[in-house]
Amino acid sequence: MDRLSVSDRDFIIRLRAVLGETHVLTEPVDMAAYLQEPRGLFHGAALAVVRPSTTQEVACILKLSAEAGIAVVPQGGDTGLVGGQIPIAGTKPLVLSLTRLDRLREVDLHSDTMTVEAGMTLAAVQEAADAADRLFPLSLASEGSCTIGGNLATNAGGTNVIAYGNARALVLGIEVVLADGRILHDLSKLKKDNTGYDLKDIFIGSEGTLGIITAAVLKLFPKPRSRATALIGLADPRAAVDLLTFTRNEAGGSIIAFELIPRIGIDFVLKHTHGNQDPLAKTHLWYVLIELASPQTEGLDDILLRILQGAMEKGLIEDAAVAATLAQRDAFWRLRELLSEVQGREGGSIKHDVSVPIADIPDFLSEVEATLAEKVPGARPVPFGHVGDGNIHCNISQPVGADKQEFLDRWDEVNTIVHAIVAKYHGSISAEHGIGQLKRALLPSVKDPVALDVMRAIKQALDPQGLLNPGKVL
Numbered sequence: 001m002d003r004l005s006v007s008d009r010d011f012i013i014r015l016r017a018v019l020g021e022t023h024v025l026t027e028p029v030d031m032a033a034y035l036q037e038p039r040g041l042f043h044g045a046a047l048a049v050v051r052p053s054t055t056q057e058v059a060c061i062l063k064l065s066a067e068a069g070i071a072v073v074p075q076g077g078d079t080g081l082v083g084g085q086i087p088i089a090g091t092k093p094l095v096l097s098l099t100r101l102d103r104l105r106e107v108d109l110h111s112d113t114m115t116v117e118a119g120m121t122l123a124a125v126q127e128a129a130d131a132a133d134r135l136f137p138l139s140l141a142s143e144g145s146c147t148i149g150g151n152l153a154t155n156a157g158g159t160n161v162i163a164y165g166n167a168r169a170l171v172l173g174i175e176v177v178l179a180d181g182r183i184l185h186d187l188s189k190l191k192k193d194n195t196g197y198d199l200k201d202i203f204i205g206s207e208g209t210l211g212i213i214t215a216a217v218l219k220l221f222p223k224p225r226s227r228a229t230a231l232i233g234l235a236d237p238r239a240a241v242d243l244l245t246f247t248r249n250e251a252g253g254s255i256i257a258f259e260l261i262p263r264i265g266i267d268f269v270l271k272h273t274h275g276n277q278d279p280l281a282k283t284h285l286w287y288v289l290i291e292l293a294s295p296q297t298e299g300l301d302d303i304l305l306r307i308l309q310g311a312m313e314k315g316l317i318e319d320a321a322v323a324a325t326l327a328q329r330d331a332f333w334r335l336r337e338l339l340s341e342v343q344g345r346e347g348g349s350i351k352h353d354v355s356v357p358i359a360d361i362p363d364f365l366s367e368v369e370a371t372l373a374e375k376v377p378g379a380r381p382v383p384f385g386h387v388g389d390g391n392i393h394c395n396i397s398q399p400v401g402a403d404k405q406e407f408l409d410r411w412d413e414v415n416t417i418v419h420a421i422v423a424k425y426h427g428s429i430s431a432e433h434g435i436g437q438l439k440r441a442l443l444p445s446v447k448d449p450v451a452l453d454v455m456r457a458i459k460q461a462l463d464p465q466g467l468l469n470p471g472k473v474l
């Protein structure tokens, strides 16, 4: 442990009186795993890492922190991609890990709800829903590690938003510890409750800057009994958007995924991985992975085939393969899920987690391609993702043979180019990953100034000392 001031030592002693010795970590070797995120992009330091296991313990920690004037950085599974869960450089706050708050409090099948503590992993939440013969539909590639508290704090999205909405849409009630240690009890199961402001929505998506989420009431859904999945080849993103509209008309709420994949992405997967195959007989410039699901056991394959036939007749699609087995479905999904990883193996990749109105996706992508061709010759756009949510991960791979670091040194310049086009289409520079520390400096340039004033007023009201996750979002 570094040499501590008398007041810091006194603070640690008080924390240990609440949590015991083992759950107040102060040795660098014990804290290391909590002070960087897995990709190694963000590193920080901390006075201590605390690991409470009850809401009451969280409340005591925040009360002590408020009295001592010590900042608190909440952390769930440490999978966030914008550095929100890591202390900012040059500070030594308390890192508050929620992973021991991991109990399933209740499943209520009449209300179709599940009350869970914040530190349950998303996978554990999904499994608990499954064991109750229900579906909790939030699904992210990080679900084995990320926590439901982190999912709510970032208003996470993922692949099923098209059918079920993002994390915000899946919550009925919430329990939050405020900056002064008071507990806001709002674990409501009510679908209808118009008694004033809906406070849960202030905390969802606030990235740990307004309160510590300790539990939530989640909505449950009927479990799908059948799925139908197809990988479709088409000419361009305009055809993909037209196909989405056509499919929505035919299949309504049963579309649970509609993912865009560019040919270059498939090429990267085939080049950098083993055991994956070109999904269709010929190559196509663009692909869509579409999945339908239904609580009925039969009929979905026929609906999908009818859609594909209709889309073919309308000239929207060039070819398609329907997954006949689970193995084929997995093979299609692997092509989609490997896209982030293979871009890393192809060299430097400059990331953009952006959204634009669905109808504008084709023009947005054309403009990105044309502008980059002019300003960063050779750079290769690899845009993919959730067309049904207007959310495209508009990543740009380095030119073939270019120096990786030289390309990555142009990160801000490329971000500025892409974000300007996002702004032109009234989109968002952070569709699902949040602001954290990565995009904090950009927020004032993209957010309405009045909206920013309101956000600052809420922050001031809930955290007047500025102790909750400082240096993030605002």
Ligand SMILES: Cc1cc2nc3c(=O)[nH]c(=O)nc-3n(C[C@H](O)[C@H](O)[C@H](O)COP(=O)(O)OP(=O)(O)OC[C@H]3O[C@@H](n4cnc5c(N)ncnc54)[C@H](O)[C@@H]3O)c2cc1C
Pocket: 073, 074, 075, 076, 077, 078, 079, 080, 081, 083, 084, 085, 098, 118, 139, 140, 141, 142, 145, 146, 147, 148, 149, 150, 151, 152, 153, 154, 155, 156, 157, 158, 159, 207, 208, 209, 211, 212, 213, 214, 432, 433, 436, 469, 472
């Ligand atoms: C491979 C991979 C794929 C991903 N795919 C997606 C995706 O498809 N969609 C998507 O939206 N995100 C995705 N993410 C990002 C990430 O998984 C999500 O942001 C996730 O919701 C973070 O959860 P976490 O528990 O890891 O939170 P952390 O990373 O620990 O924290 C994230 C933020 O939430 C705050 N926080 C955490 N817990 C609490 C709490 N209990 N109370 C208050 N604040 C809290 C932290 O301070 C921080 O600001 C992906 C990440 C990876 C690594």
